[in-house]
Amino acid sequence: MKDIRQRLVNLFKKGYCTPQIARIAKELKEPSTTIHYNIKKLEKLGAIRAYKAIFDYKKIDEGFCAFVLIAISPAEYNDPEKMAADLAKLPEVESVDICTGDWEIILKVRVKDQDEYYQLVKNVISRKGIEKINTITSLKQVKSDFIKVL
Amino acid sequence: MKDIRQRLVNLFKKGYCTPQIARIAKELKEPSTTIHYNIKKLEKLGAIRAYKAIFDYKKIDEGFCAFVLIAISPAEYNDPEKMAADLAKLPEVESVDICTGDWEIILKVRVKDQDEYYQLVKNVISRKGIEKINTITSLKQVKSDFIKVL
DNA sequence: TAATTGATTGAATAATATTCAAAAAATAGA
DNA sequence: TCTATTTTTTGAATATTATTCAATCAATTA
Incomplete structure (x- = not known):
């Protein structure tokens, strides 16, 4: 095998x-x-960026999904893009958005379980320049990538 | 044509x-x-749900992206899935997650512009059973669908 | 309205996926 | 450990599909 x-x-x-x-x-x-x-x-025209597979994440050992709301330190306000680009490099991170409001960066993260998520936040996501992190855990994914999960 | x-x-x-x-x-x-x-x-095994294209959303007239945090009314706490399933039907909605915390449902939405977003929230997303809506607008998408945007 | 560019299309070819059967490897039961 | 069963790997043959090319048609521009 x-x-x-x-x-x-x-x-x-x-x-x-x-x-x-x-x-x-x-x-x-x-x-x-x-x-x-x-x-x-x-x-x-560049309208299509890629053709790829969409998974049932539970079945590829990435059943844990969470939104990570990140507030950056005032010192970083002038350049959130550097931090966003760094976070985008992580393979566990599905999306990175620079946003309006109290939370400047929003990640969508997929890992195996809560344990793996904890390690990811502790060792990788947390870093200088981050003021505060708020995790919103997805209990049930009803739709993702425009495809309904039944 | x-x-x-x-x-x-x-x-x-x-x-x-x-x-x-x-x-x-x-x-x-x-x-x-x-x-x-x-x-x-x-x-x-059901591990792959679909093979599809990933777009440069600006180039297909869906340049406006936002996260919609939804708090549902106490009367709906026992069954958020009905509302989530309804919201999942909307073609503008990329993802629907039932979550922990103050906001029970999180949507990721893609439309043409702020105007179209306003119409969507006003006419479609707002409905009986929703206590509060909080929109977080994406100013810049750094990564989406595991693919970096340069 | 003439000239240019962009879009549609059929026919021919090139490339690719799929089927099938056989062998090898892994797994389970005694 | 030995044997039976299932799963995985693989090459050869076939079926299907993408791609190229050249011609026409439509749309746009000057």
């Missing part, structure tokens, strides 16, 4: 997928060459 | 993509039939 599964999951997080032109052509009742042309156009 | 673009975007939100087996096989240095077998296995 080579445990190809985990390696596939890692690739699928980044991309390694492609549109199903024939199926789309059938669905939209247009010639496949027309579909092909328009998809390439969308790609050239 | 048939405006095939918008129709493609709509399909790509749901799926209509597929893994690139040949490319993955090359990357992992394994035979393509082995890759094929393992991908089908992941699908049968």
Whole structure:
């Protein structure tokens, strides 16, 4: 056994997928060459950033999901982007947004369990420049990535 | 012009993509039939929910992104799932999570602009059973869907 | 209205996914 | 440990699909 599964999951997080032109052509009742042309156009315009898989996170050992609200220290107000970029490097972090209001940065994080989350916050997310962290744990994901979870 | 673009975007939100087996096989240095077998296995296990496109949302007229924190009325505490399921039906809603803490439901929403967001909250999201809504607007998306935005 | 650019399309080709059968590896039961 | 069963790996053959190309058509611009 080579445990190809985990390696596939890692690739699928980044991309390694492609549109199903024939199926789309059938669905939209247009010639496949027309579909092909328009998809390439969308790609050239930069409207499509990647084609990737969406997971049932529980089944790939990433069942714990939380929103991390971060308030940065006043000294960092002029440049939250540096910290945001650093946090974006973490593979456990699904999204990083610089926001309005009391919390300047919002993360969405996926890990295996609460234990792993604790380690992540303690060792990695917490750092100089952060004033306060507030975790909102997702108890149930009803929809994610525009796809409903039944 | 048939405006095939918008129709493609709509399909790509749901799926209509597929893994690139040949490319993955090359990357992992394994035979393509082995890759094929393992991908089908992941699908049968339900670990992969869909293959879809990830967009540069500004370029598909969905540049406005916000987190909507929702506190539900005490009368609804016993069943937040009904409301969550209703909200999940909205195409503008990327994710719905039932959460711990002061805000029981968190939405991530994508629309064209502030104007469209206002209409959405006023006419659709606000409803009986909601105690309070708090919007956190994303000023800058640094990472989304595990993909960094440069 | 002529000239240019962008979009649609069918036919031919290239590339890719899928099926199948066989072998190897892992697992479970005695 | 030995054996039976299931799971995984793999190459060869086939089926399906994407891509290229050239021609037409539509839209835009000067």
